[in-house]
């Protein structure tokens with residue numbers, strides 16, 4: 001059974017004239033990391049909101065077509081059940097903090113508390129993620145007094161602690177410095193290895209090339225392509241969507257244009273390194 005299936009789905013936000021999603025048909029399988037790419041306003045967050053069940057319940061508008069999550073029509077899911085089944089981190093960390101907890105520790109524990117995780121296990125799970133994201137110095141602070149980047153890390157920590165099988169992550173590193181971004185992506189890499197199903201929106205295409213199993217390409221509310229990462233990020237779809245290719249792919253293409261062909265186009269630094277060192281070794 002597919003994780004998500006969408007058939008000819010369109011959505012227009014209330015009071016908006018143009019559709020944010022147009023005739024989207026997609027099937028997402030369990031256990032893979034799907035990267036969603038596209039320029040600003042191409043519909044990535046709207047697609048995530050739909051997969052997470054926030055549309056049409058919390059973002060009203062006109063929805064047509066059919067969306068199924070694990071074989072059940074989206075409209076038949078109980079919202080509370082859906083929020084337990086799907087972890088979700090949205091781009092704006094200011095809307096992610098509950099606003100009712102006095103400390104970062106309690107904020108991260110909040111979701112676990114709601115689903116009745118025993119206290120000892122809860123403390124263990126929170127402390128583990130706090131350590132991995134280097135949040136020790138923040139745990140006694142009031143979440144409302146954090147910077148945007150700190151809030152983003154706390155929101156991410158809360159979702160990781162929940163340990164859902166399916167996680168929707170929308171631009172998790174938009175406000176983070178390189179070191180914090182690396183820590184977040186290390187955890188995302190681990191979640192993927194543990195077989196979680198992940199939908200990830202991320203503008204940094206080099207990170208996407210490194211971590212995604214498959215890529216969904218969006219333009220003007222439409223899905224213009226979906227396929228294995230290497231196939232998509234080296235294809236002409238990237239030009240059509242106006243999204244840059246990974247740096248190493250661009251470099252290899254430039255070398256190819258100068259008559260110095262690579263055996264195959266690299267999409268990660270590790271692949272470029274392997275291809276270059278085998279040539280230089282000769």
Ligand SMILES: Nc1ncnc2c1ncn2[C@@H]1O[C@H](COP(=O)(O)OP(=O)(O)OP(=O)(O)O)[C@@H](O)[C@H]1O
Pocket residue numbers: 013014016019020038039040041042043044045046047059
């Ligand atoms: N709550 C809303 N009400 C009305 N229109 C909205 C709302 N949210 C998004 N839109 C519109 O829907 C379209 C798609 O927006 P969306 O946020 O899904 O794009 P995106 O690809 O995630 O963009 P970005 O990369 O800037 O985050 C845009 O035209 C946007 O203006």
